[in-house]
Amino acid sequence: MTPPAGWRLRAGPAGVDLLDRDGPVPPVRPGRGPGVWRWADLLPLPAGTEHLSLGEGGTPLLGAPRLAAAAGVAEVWLKLDHLNPTGSFKDRAVAVGVADAVRRGAGGIVCGSSGNAAASAAAYAARAGLPAVVVCPEGAPPGKLAAIAAYGAVQVLVPGDYSRSFALAVDLAAELGFANVTTTYVNPAAVTGLRTVAYELVEQLPAPVDRVVVPTSAGPLVHGVRTGFEDAVAAGRAARVPALVAAQPEGCAPVARAFAAGAAAVREWDDVRTAVSGLDDPLRGYAGDGTVTLRAVGETGGAAVALPDEDTAAARALLAEQEGIDVEPAAATAVAALLSLGAGGGLAPAERVVCLLTGHGLKHPPTSAAPATVVTSVGEAVDHVTARAR
Numbered sequence: 009m010t011p012p013a014g015w016r017l018r019a020g021p022a023g024v025d026l027l028d029r030d031g032p033v034p035p036v037r038p039g040r041g042p043g044v045w046r047w048a049d050l051l052p053l054p055a056g057t058e059h060l061s062l063g064e065g066g067t068p069l070l071g072a073p074r075l076a077a078a079a080g081v082a083e084v085w086l087k088l089d090h091l092n093p094t095g096s097f098k099d100r101a102v103a104v105g106v107a108d109a110v111r112r113g114a115g116g117i118v119c120g121s122s123g124n125a126a127a128s129a130a131a132y133a134a135r136a137g138l139p140a141v142v143v144c145p146e147g148a149p150p151g152k153l154a155a156i157a158a159y160g161a162v163q164v165l166v167p168g169d170y171s172r173s174f175a176l177a178v179d180l181a182a183e184l185g186f187a188n189v190t191t192t193y194v195n196p197a198a199v200t201g202l203r204t205v206a207y208e209l210v211e212q213l214p215a216p217v218d219r220v221v222v223p224t225s226a227g228p229l230v231h232g233v234r235t236g237f238e239d240a241v242a243a244g245r246a247a248r249v250p251a252l253v254a255a256q257p258e259g260c261a262p263v264a265r266a267f268a269a270g271a272a273a274v275r276e277w278d279d280v281r282t283a284v285s286g287l288d289d290p291l292r293g294y295a296g297d298g299t300v301t302l303r304a305v306g307e308t309g310g311a312a313v314a315l316p317d318e319d320t321a322a323a324r325a326l327l328a329e330q331e332g333i334d335v336e337p338a339a340a341t342a343v344a345a346l347l348s349l350g351a352g353g354g355l356a357p358a359e360r361v362v363c364l365l366t367g368h369g370l371k372h373p374p375t376s377a378a379p380a381t382v383v384t385s386v387g388e389a390v391d392h393v394t395a396r397a398r
Contacts, residue, residue: 012052022296027196033243054111064099069212079350083360095368096124105198106132109187116186120177123152125191130161151371171292192226202232221342224254225289227301251310255345257282267312274298286338319344334369
């Protein structure tokens, strides 16, 4: 790709292309719009494409003192990125990726996804008036496939794990001449949109934090948060880059495995065994993406951790029942990692931690929820409530 003005293309580890800023961090001009578009001067967003926005970015940050007590740290903050327009953080990347596709005159959009990015790509392509083709595993959660269909995209389902979706999307984009907005590192412009998480955290947090916990598959969100904080430090808006923690499910944890082994590079994952849709990416054919993420974790003094699915399920239930926040399993890995690190002594008591909540629970409802009881009288209702209260 030809980088837009103010940016240069760099080959990262294993040949992964990254966009770096070509010059100092620009000032933030007032009146640039809400959410991600507020930061348009800091991103490769072409002028005149603000109409593509669906209101992405600008998501709330909530304090969670009970979680902080459970993890044994001073403060925990929850970044509610599941409240983006299509229900996931992917909107930040796809909004920028589609704007860049418009800049380059693309005839359409292709996206390989486990569900969330496909819904986002379908929505933003519709907003841009471009056709969209999305490729997902046939086992993707029905709620995510229904969201994709609502936006009118052409859905292509493939057997097997996410890596097959990734490979077919690459081939389709080449054959059709469409822009590929798959949210690995395949679209460097889209990855820059993830910097806006850090830009917002710098403004929202009352004081600098020590760690940010990030649900991770290939890991461009880790890279985006890192480079966003680096921008803020360079511009004098932040004091430091926090340590980044990559959270993965035990049944598909290529980055966490490499971190635990002290390896310099990430290898493909052989046998995916997790129910955590969205983080079940074995990086088959693009393990270099994981290596970029591994370096970001190590160079910020962070860690990569692997969580059992049952810990993630428990964290999801805790968030819903104690905090009133319903997220999908992938997002709940951030809280599971927080609690695991706290229990294992990996967190200091004075630490201040942010957990990124990346996807909405309505798109992946729990399968173990007990059916509601039907009653026909007040007496029956009282008996039922009393029994549940015991």
